[in-house]
Amino acid sequence: MRLFAIRLKMLLKSRANVFWTFIYPLLLGLFFYMGFGNLSSRSSFATVHVSVASDMADPVLLEAFTSAEYDDGKKVFQVHAKLSREELEAVLQEERITGYVYREGGEITYRIRTNGIGESIIKSFLDEFIQMEHLFQELGQLDPDVRAGMLADLMKDNRYLQEINTATNPDYNNFVIYFYALIAMTCMFGSFWGVSLVGDLQADNSYRALRTAIAPESKLKLLTIYFLAALALHFSGNLLLIFYLKYILDVEFSQNLLLIILASFVGCVAGIAMGTFLAGIIRAPERKKEGIMVVVSLFSSALSGLMMVKVKYWAETYFPPLRFINPAGLVTDSFFSLYYFSDLSRYIRDLLTLSVLSILLVFGTYLKMRGEKYDSV
Amino acid sequence: MVVKLENVTKTYKKGVRALDNLSFEVRDGEIFGLLGPNGSGKTTSINCLLGLLKYESGNIEVFGEPMSANRYDLKAEIGFVPQNVAVYTELTVYENVDYFCGLYVKEKEKRRRLVEEALNFVSLLEYRNVYPRKLSVGLLRRLNIACGIAHKPRLIIFDEPTVGVDPQTRNRVLEGIKRLNREGATVIYTSHYMEEVEQICDYIVIMDKGKVIAHGTNEELKASIRHGETIEVQLLEPKKEYLELFGKIHNVYSTYYKDDILVIKSEKGSTNIPNVLEILKDKGIKYGLLFSEIPTLNDVFLEITGKELRD
Numbered sequence: 073m074r075l076f077a078i079r080l081k082m083l084l085k086s087r088a089n090v091f092w093t094f095i096y097p098l099l100l101g102l103f104f105y106m107g108f109g110n111l112s113s114r115s116s117f118a119t120v121h122v123s124v125a126s127d128m129a130d131p132v133l134l135e136a137f138t139s140a141e142y143d144d145g146k147k148v149f150q151v152h153a154k155l156s157r158e159e160l161e162a163v164l165q166e167e168r169i170t171g172y173v174y175r176e177g178g179e180i181t182y183r184i185r186t187n188g189i190g191e192s193i194i195k196s197f198l199d200e201f202i203q204m205e206h207l208f209q210e211l212g213q214l215d216p217d218v219r220a221g222m223l224a225d226l227m228k229d230n231r232y233l234q235e236i237n238t239a240t241n242p243d244y245n246n247f248v249i250y251f252y253a254l255i256a257m258t259c260m261f262g263s264f265w266g267v268s269l270v271g272d273l274q275a276d277n278s279y280r281a282l283r284t285a286i287a288p289e290s291k292l293k294l295l296t297i298y299f300l301a302a303l304a305l306h307f308s309g310n311l312l313l314i315f316y317l318k319y320i321l322d323v324e325f326s327q328n329l330l331l332i333i334l335a336s337f338v339g340c341v342a343g344i345a346m347g348t349f350l351a352g353i354i355r356a357p358e359r360k361k362e363g364i365m366v367v368v369s370l371f372s373s374a375l376s377g378l379m380m381v382k383v384k385y386w387a388e389t390y391f392p393p394l395r396f397i398n399p400a401g402l403v404t405d406s407f408f409s410l411y412y413f414s415d416l417s418r419y420i421r422d423l424l425t426l427s428v429l430s431i432l433l434v435f436g437t438y439l440k441m442r443g444e445k446y447d448s449v
Numbered sequence: 450m451v452v453k454l455e456n457v458t459k460t461y462k463k464g465v466r467a468l469d470n471l472s473f474e475v476r477d478g479e480i481f482g483l484l485g486p487n488g489s490g491k492t493t494s495i496n497c498l499l500g501l502l503k504y505e506s507g508n509i510e511v512f513g514e515p516m517s518a519n520r521y522d523l524k525a526e527i528g529f530v531p532q533n534v535a536v537y538t539e540l541t542v543y544e545n546v547d548y549f550c551g552l553y554v555k556e557k558e559k560r561r562r563l564v565e566e567a568l569n570f571v572s573l574l575e576y577r578n579v580y581p582r583k584l585s586v587g588l589l590r591r592l593n594i595a596c597g598i599a600h601k602p603r604l605i606i607f608d609e610p611t612v613g614v615d616p617q618t619r620n621r622v623l624e625g626i627k628r629l630n631r632e633g634a635t636v637i638y639t640s641h642y643m644e645e646v647e648q649i650c651d652y653i654v655i656m657d658k659g660k661v662i663a664h665g666t667n668e669e670l671k672a673s674i675r676h677g678e679t680i681e682v683q684l685l686e687p688k689k690e691y692l693e694l695f696g697k698i699h700n701v702y703s704t705y706y707k708d709d710i711l712v713i714k715s716e717k718g719s720t721n722i723p724n725v726l727e728i729l730k731d732k733g734i735k736y737g738l739l740f741s742e743i744p745t746l747n748d749v750f751l752e753i754t755g756k757e758l759r760d
Contacts (some may be wrong), residue, residue: 078547081540081544082537082539083539085539282535283529283531283549286500287524288525443517443518445502446502448502
């Protein structure tokens with residue numbers, strides 16, 4: 073506890089740390105607010121282009137697709153001509169449709185080319201359709217025609233569309249995404265804390281680190297204490313940012329603020345863990361490491377779609393493992409999934425992946441630093 | 450034996466051999482001096498001894514046990530005062546000593562007492578709440594020492610602790626080291642200042658190019674060389690022929706000019722001052738100052754390596 077308190081004091085006394093953690097995100101938030109404030113407007117989803125396999129005789133599903141409408145009466149889906157699987161695959165790759173539906177082993181399934189809002193709408197719509205279909209199959213005593221009619225009617229119910237539209241927040245607002253991006257980016261700033269904490273533990277980095285390295289104190293213990301101290305400050309900075317955005321700038325997040333805070337917390341852990349790991353494995357002076365961290369943070373943030381949402385999907389399409397190893401991508405994905413989906417499964421998956429990744433990164437750092445001997449100090 | 454290095458060889462990445470089969474032993478209770486010019490391998494040997502550096506071959510033992518980075522039990526008994534000031538500028542004087550002492554001593558009350566003692570030892574009690582940025586170089590050096598000794602280690606390693614300090618601080622540091630030794634600590638003191646090593650060390654190892662080139666007590670080292678006396682005469686009219694003239698004196702083995710000063714070096718034996726004075730008088734050579742110097746560790750180094758310690 074004593075080491076934790078001293079470490080906190082050390083970090084708080086560093087003006088650079090305080091600025092980048094507490095002041096800079098607030099300033100950026102203010103600039104975002106000033107820049108995007110007048111762009112705030114209600115948005116509506118575009119019509120999604122889908123197609124159905126030619127061997128799929130399922131009038132109820134087709135009816136459900138064609139009759140689904142948004143609140144404003146616009147069609148949710150534009151259903152294209154039935155085609156063979158090969159033809160469908162070709163038009164999908166040409167991006168003429170967002171996805172197509174077919175049956176495999178008696179089950180309705182779908183194929184999409186990438187991830188996105190349209191794709192998510194297809195997925196959620198089908199999930200609900202299949203759920204309803206199973207429900208009605210269980211109520212097998214109903215006349216099949218009546219059953220089909222009820223199913224088609226139920227799918228017309230735009231409650232489903234309201235739900236996907238950020239559940240309880242009808243004010244779907246594009247510019248909120250930028251504030252999510254800001255929080256995610258601030259989480260990634262934790263990498264600088266990581267560099268700083270490793271710098272104080274690696275004997276070849278500074279004389280005070282050398283003095284700490286020769287003390288009879290386990291690296292794991294010091295790494296943990298330093299990490300927790302950095303996390304305490306970094307997370308405080310993020311909390312301050314979230315409350316500032318919500319209560320001072322009146323940014324409308326999805327209503328579940330606790331989930332945003334939780335994602336931010338895990339994001340902070342991941343940010344520091346990433347910095348810790350990279351600083352641990354890179355042999356360079358601290359200044360150089362900070363420079364590398366700027367590049368890595370910006371690059372990973374860019375790949376996670378902080379600047380342009382589509383980049384994330386392109387990057388993850390061409391290099392799928394990125395979905396699991398890019399902390400910035402996972403943080404933004406968790407925020408976006410909170411924003412776009414009422415279902416928390418993707419959010420939970422993102423946070424779990426992020427947690428596992430963070431543990432692996434910190435453990436990797438420990439393995440690297442444990443009993444470390446240097447070529448030169 | 451407190452420390453034992455046996456045939457330790459360390460080569461840096463660029464192929465520079467820093468330690469070349471280096472061996473020495475440090476006995477309990479002594480002030481052990483590691484003397485050598487910059488780049489001779491003193492700091493490298495200390496860093497190997499502390500378990501920080503990789504080395505290709507050889508063995509290092511501390512308190513009779515093999516030393517490694519994970520030997521916390523051995524590390525707990527070692528104090529280290531590095532060449533450069535190693536403190537946190539974000540913490541006050543007291544907090545710095547308390548922080549580093551706390552890495553060794555967990556008990557709060559005991560630590561508080563040790564920190565007070567350390568600050569008192571280096572006369573920094575009145576600066577306890579001051580931040581390092583506001584301290585002079587001399588005071589920073591004292592803080593650096595306090596951070597390394599507060600936990601009362603059995604073995605204290607000082608790596609060139611007086612580099613860049615004023616003579617007053619230097620004397621204070623050296624006095625402090627002698628006092629720590631009197632209180633029971635074994636001390637390893639590295640320096641390229643022969644005067645300091647001569648002044649405080651019981652046993653001296655002279656290093657050059659990663660090797661031990663001589664070792665022994667101050668007296669033993671000086672006795673091991675043929676040089677016995679250096680007489681320097683400031684001549685008002687230096688002439689080349691005087692070199693031969695004074696070179697003929699019994700036991701003189703070298704004469705040369707250092708600017709306008711004639712340097713006469715003699716082998717061990719009786720002093721040559723009367724002989725030099727007689728020649729000066731007989732030949733009517735005008736001179737200013739004349740002084741004689743007994744052998745120094747620099748002479749030892751010079752005789753073995755052919756170069757000055759501070760080259």
